[in-house]
Amino acid sequence: xxxxxxxxxxxxxxxxxxxxxxxxxxxxxxxxxxxxxxxxxxxxxxxxxxxxxxxxxxxxxxxxxxxxxxxxxxxxxxxxxxxxxxxxxxxxxxxxxxxxxxxxxxxxxxxxxxxxxxxxxxxxxxxxxxxxxxxxxxxxxxxxxxxxxxxxxxxxxxxxxxxxxxxxxxxxxxxxxxxxxxxxxxxxxxxxxxxxxxxxxxxxxxxxxxxxxxxxxxxxxxxxxxxxxxxx
Numbered sequence: 001x002x003x004x005x006x007x008x009x010x011x012x013x014x015x016x017x018x019x020x021x022x023x024x025x026x027x028x029x030x031x032x033x034x035x036x037x038x039x040x041x042x043x044x045x046x047x048x049x050x051x052x053x054x055x056x057x058x059x060x061x062x063x064x065x066x067x068x069x070x071x072x073x074x075x076x077x078x079x080x081x082x083x084x085x086x087x088x089x090x091x092x093x094x095x096x097x098x099x100x101x102x103x104x105x106x107x108x109x110x111x112x113x114x115x116x117x118x119x120x121x122x123x124x125x126x127x128x129x130x131x132x133x134x135x136x137x138x139x140x141x142x143x144x145x146x147x148x149x150x151x152x153x154x155x156x157x158x159x160x161x162x163x164x165x166x167x168x169x170x171x172x173x174x175x176x177x178x179x180x181x182x183x184x185x186x187x188x189x190x191x192x193x194x195x196x197x198x199x200x201x202x203x204x205x206x207x208x209x210x211x212x213x214x215x216x217x218x219x220x221x222x223x224x225x226x227x228x229x230x231x232x
Contacts, residue, residue, distance in 0.1 A: 024227050025196035025211035028145045028166035028182045031106035031135035033096045034065030041230045050221035055081040057088075070095045073112075089123075090114040100135050108133040110149075128152045129162070143168040147184075161187040176200040190217035205231055 023030040024042060034040065040063045048055040061075035072093040079086050092112030100106025110131040117123045131149035138144060147164040166182035178198040185191045194213030201207060208228045215221040 023145075023168075024229060025198060025209040025225055026145070026166050026168070026180055026182055027184050027192075027194060028164040029094075029108075029110050029131055029133045029147050030143070030145050030168075031096060031100045031108040031133045033069060033094050033099075033108060034063060034071040036065045036067035039064040039232050041232070042227060044225060044227040046223060046225040048221065048223045050215075050219040053082055055079060059088075068095075069097075069099070084119055086116050086118045088114065088116045092129075094133070100137070102137055102140055105134060105136040108135075110147075125154050127154070131162070141170040141172075143170070145182075151186075190215050192216075192223075194223070 023032070024044065042059075042061045042063075044057075044059040044061070046057045046059075048057075057077055057079040059075055059077035061073060063071055063073040065071045070093055073091065075088075075090045077088040079088060090112055092110065094108050094110045096106055096108045098105070098107040100108075110129075110133050112127075112129045113125070114127045114129075115123055115125045129149065129151040131147050134146045136144045136146075145164075145166040145168065147162070149163075150159050150161050152159045162184075163186075164182060164184035166180055168178060168180040170178050172179050176199055178200075180196045180198075182194045182196070183191060184194070192213055192215045194211055196209065196211035198207055198209040206229070209225075210227070211223075211225045213223045215223075
C-alpha cells in the first residue's frame with residue numbers, strides 16, 4: 001500500500017505541475033495562463049485508498065499571473081498515510097508559447113519543484129517535473145486537454161514519462177455546472193480514470209469542485225477530492 005499511495009501522490013503532483021497548477025478538479029493541466037495581477041486561491045482535500053489502507057491530504061495553494069506570458073504557483077499540504085504524517089511543499093509555474101483563446105488552441109510549458117518533510121525528519125527535495133500542455137477549444141463550451149512530459153525523482157535518481165488527457169464540458173445545459181473526464185498515467189504505472197464536476201457559485205469569483213477516480217491494477221486504488229477556488 002505504501003508504495004501505491006506514494007506513487008499515486010507523486011504522479012498527481014507531477015502531472016499537476018506540483019500541487020499548484022492543475023485546473024481543478026482535473027489532474028490534467030490546461031493551457032490557460034492567468035493575466036498579470038490576477039490570482040487564484042484554492043483549498044483541496046483528498047482521500048486515496050488502496051489495498052485496505054487510506055491516505056488523506058489537505059492542501060492550500062496560491063497562483064498569480066506575473067506578466068511575460070507566465071503565472072507562478074506555490075502550495076503547502078499535509079498528508080497522513082497509515083498514521084504517519086508528513087508535510088509537502090511545491091513551487092511551479094506555466095508559460096504559454098501560444099495563447100489559448102476561444103478561437104485558437106493554446107500551447108504551454110508547465111514546470112514544478114516539490115519537496116517533503118516526513119514526520120520527525122528534515123525537509124528534502126523530491127520531484128522535478130516538466131510538461132508540454134495543449135488545450136483545443138472545439139466549441140466555446142467544449143475543451144480538449146493533452147499533457148506529455150517527464151518527472152525526475154531525486155531519491156531514486158529516476159526519470160519517468162508522464163501523460164494525461166481530458167475532455168471538459170462547460171456550462172452544461174446552460175447551468176453553472178462544468179463536467180469533465182480524464183485519463184492519466186506513467187510509463188510504469190497502471191492507468192487512472194477520473195470524473196469531475198465544478199459548480200460556479202459566483203461567476204469569475206467563487207467555485208467549488210469534486211472528483212472521483214480509480215486506477216487499474218491489483219491494488220484497486222481509488223481517489224476522491226473536494227475543493228474550492230477564489231479568484232481575485
